[in-house]
Amino acid sequence: MNRRDFIKSTSAATLGLGVMGLGSVAKAAPNEKVIVAVAGIRSRGNYLANKFAGLKNCEVKYVIDVDSRYLPSCAAGVEKTQGKKPQQISDFRKALDDKDVDAIVIATPDHWHAPMGIAALSAGKHVYVEKPCSHNPAEGELFVAAQKKYGKVVQMGNQRRSIGATQRMIKEIRDGVIGNPYFARTWYSRNRKPIGFGKEVDVPDYLDWDLWQGPAARTAYRSNVHPYNWHWFWRWGTGEALNNGTHELDIARWALGVEFPTKVTSLAGRYAYPDKDDWECFDTQNISIEFGGDKLITWEGISAGNTPINKQGRGVMILGDEGQIDYYADRYEVFDKNHNLVNKVDSVQADENADQTDTTDPGLKDNHAGNFIQAIRGVEKVNSPIDEGHKSVLLGHLGNIAARTGTMLECDAANGHIKNNKTAQALWSREYAPGWEPKI
Known part of the structure; x- marks a missing residue:
């Protein structure tokens, strides 16, 4: 075809x-x-x-x-x-x-x-x-x-979600190309360096620090936070599991056809550069997420070691009872039960309308922005609505909560809420600066 x-x-x-x-x-x-x-x-x-x-x-x-x-x-x-x-x-x-x-x-x-x-x-x-x-x-x-x-x-x-190869892969999975998908292994690897120990300094004249903080509880300006290292502080960031893991966790959840988890565990720490900076989030993390006792997603994050898996810095391996798919943003490979290569597909094969001009990141070869505009104009339906986005993002949040509390989370399959764990439940929300609490 x-x-x-x-x-x-x-x-x-x-x-x-x-x-x-x-x-x-x-x-x-x-x-x-x-x-x-x-x-x-x-x-x-x-x-x-x-x-x-x-x-x-x-x-x-x-x-x-x-x-x-x-x-x-x-x-x-x-x-x-x-x-x-x-x-x-x-x-x-x-x-x-x-x-x-x-x-x-x-x-x-x-x-x-x-x-x-x-x-x-x-x-x-x-x-x-x-x-x-x-x-x-x-x-x-x-x-x-x-x-x-x-x-x-x-x-x-x-x-x-707007890449042709991804859409085609999901359709093939739904059509049974690997049988029943039951396990997805996801990962992200990046060689990030220490950020040092920040010092309280005067706010630069080019930065509105109060508005930058916005809804976050107020704190003094520090030299190693803006413009990027805020990712590694819980007050503003969400760590690598949300910063990059969101992409692969979303594809894994979509491929397995699951919604909210029933059990989440995670071990993580600042292992690569202990005591060498004030990075708060994890640089190394393993998350395991179970859905109803019959499907499992794992995510492995290595923020301080450029260690590829399957020769790739990031990806998703999807196992079914009849085969396997290895997915890498704009392409994927299909294997049978004996791990014989059956097919290779990339975005050029899957979608002639995809943006192939941006080579900085395979994940940018998409029409996600165009889909959003077309949805506003009433021509298309949005590919990644907020209710689906929330379900995927929640997986990373729960992984972080499990690691931060050192507990296994039992979750409600209807909404992902944490059950019978007051310590973990306390991290479901956050403290806001007065007057900045989000309201609807």
């Missing part, structure tokens, strides 16, 4: 399988231009600002960042792409007050994702939020509830 025939034959079938279109479709006129604001534009946000600026029927009106250093270059790139210069602002609330803005794209630090997204929904905006969609499980539930209340489109930035 060639690419064009494959796309035609699966476009309708995938909707019935739940492979795509799990979210709602907006009711905007299909020919209307969608106006967006992009918040957090240092790295991923800069990419997204230019990505959205290059989409048909889309305009980036605002680029937003509390660090003024990043605004001019991002604005210049957007202007070059769309032929119109966006406004440069530091406070996202100005964009929420603008009636012309249809959607906000959130690529801020993790502690801002859900509070900003919920505020945007209450202001009548659609939301594209980078993974993870929440800093803690309670925020994820609030985000889902807010989407249901306000009825706007919310897409989480786990862009592998």
Whole structure:
């Protein structure tokens, strides 16, 4: 089957399988231009600002960042792409007050994702939020509830759901190519260096530190937090399990066709560089997640050692009772029960409409941003709605909670809530700065 025939034959079938279109479709006129604001534009946000600026029927009106250093270059790139210069602002609330803005794209630090997204929904905006969609499980539930209340489109930035190879793989699994999928092994490896010991210093004049902290409980500015190392502090970040593990955990959950777990265990620590910095999160972690006693997902995170598995720094191995699939973002391999190679598929074979121009990360060869805009315009259904995003992000949260408390978590299969463990339940939510608590 060639690419064009494959796309035609699966476009309708995938909707019935739940492979795509799990979210709602907006009711905007299909020919209307969608106006967006992009918040957090240092790295991923800069990419997204230019990505959205290059989409048909889309305009980036605002680029937003509390660090003024990043605004001019991002604005210049957007202007070059769309032929119109966006406004440069530091406070996202100005964009929420603008009636012309249809959607906000959130690529801020993790502690801002859900509070900003919920505020945007209450202001009548659609939301594209980078993974993870929440800093803690309670925020994820609030985000889902807010989407249901306000009825706007919310897409989480786990862009592998919009890659042709991924969609084709899921369909093949549903069609029985490896029989009953029962186990998924996932991993991520990265050679990160120590971050040193931060010192309390004056806030740089280019940074609005109070607004950067936003919903997080206030603390003094330290020299080794901004712009990236906040990932490794629990006050703002969620560790590698959410920073990168979200992608593979999401694919594993999707492939196995599971929802909420019933049991979660994790061992983890700061093993690579003990006592050499004030990194709080884990640099080495193993998470095991069981679903109903008959399906299992594991995630292995190695943040301080570039150690590939299956010759890959990240990936998913999916075992079924009739075979196996090895998945690597934009391609996968199918094996029979005797581990004989049956087939190889990549995004070029699977989807001729995928963006093949960005070679910096295979996970960026997608049409995730375009799918979001098309959903707002009422043409498509969103590929990664917030309720599905929350279920996948929750797996990483529960893994972190299990490791931080040193306990095995028993969970409610209906919603993932932790049972009979007050210590672990205390980490379900977080402390907020007064007046910044997310509300719907």
